[in-house]
């Protein structure tokens with residue numbers, strides 16, 4: 001109840017007063033429990049909360065996170081924001097510190113820093129402090145993004161072991177780039193390389209994101225780093241969250257603002273892209289790409305009104321869209337319009353927009369109120 005982020009700004013004149021993303025914390029709890037059931041009690045969970053909890057804007061203080069061991073963010077600024085909000089949960093900073101100032105603040109705020117490049121080790125070596133810092137050492141096993149290349153690994157590892165200020169039982173991690181692919185070749189290569197590199201080392205290790213955790217459950221190791229699945233969304237293109245036993249956390253809702261009749265030949269929306277084939281009734285729904293709904297959804301993409309699918313017609317505007325409700329004579333002004341949610345998976349809208357649900361969720365705009373339920 002306390003994760004209410006931004007109040008609806010529209011005046012109260014209709015049963016539904018604005019666009020909102022309803023955030024179902026019980027669904028999040030369900031998804032956490034689902035992860036725990038899969039991985040067992042020995043494995044720690046880093047809940048990924050980068051990009052404002054994948055666009056959900058849940059407070060890091062929310063009870064939602066009571067079942068997780070650590071919170072994961074991408075940037076230094078995100079880590080500091082969590083601490084400023086009063087979070088006492090351990091925080092993992094995936095991109096690590098970028099300079100000496102940030103490093104000192106990470107020490108001060110007890111942020112766990114991923115070390116992925118030699119410049120960071122150099123910064124650590126130049127320090128002369130009595131405090132200690134927890135780090136995770138990241139190796140790049142086949143993504144060519146953050147992490148030491150395999151031929152640099154031993155050198156980086158040894159340098160960290162030699163550093164007195166670094167907690168010596170650091171986690172060694174890597175990241176999978178293709179775990180959602182049913183063709184497992186690349187991932188199996190990554191896993192094998194990681195095993196080779198860490199063979200004989202007694203450090204805890206961490207590999208799995210959501211797709212890794214679900215596709216390679218038997219190799220979850222000491223720490224998992226699920227993001228998307230905690231929000232109830234599937235990383236696979238051929239399955240939605242419900243197929244995996246997950247419950248979507250977000251329901252994106254607008255409302256029927258205006259109902260009007262249009263005639264055959266009328267042209268709907270910018271660019272006259274949709275020409276009305278016969279007399280129709282349409283609803284104008286005040287949400288658009290300015291709120292983060294993707295402009296390029298394919299023809300026939302639907303919204304839900306009173307549980308029925310109604311196709312979007314014409315180009316989506318910045319602040320509104322038009323929907324054909326001819327088949328639904330009972331629609332009334334103020335009716336709730338679901339853009340995505342339990343009965344209209346965000347995965348399907350992402351597919352219709354030729355993108356991935358990660359993008360839709362994280363790009364949901366600031367005009368949309370997030371309301372906890």
Ligand SMILES: *Cc1c(COP(=O)(O)O)cnc(C)c1O
Pocket residue numbers: 048050094175208209210211225226227228229235
């Ligand atoms: C974002 C991220 C994750 C979480 O990925 P999901 O696919 O959302 O589960 C895990 N690890 C790293 C390094 C990440 O950047």
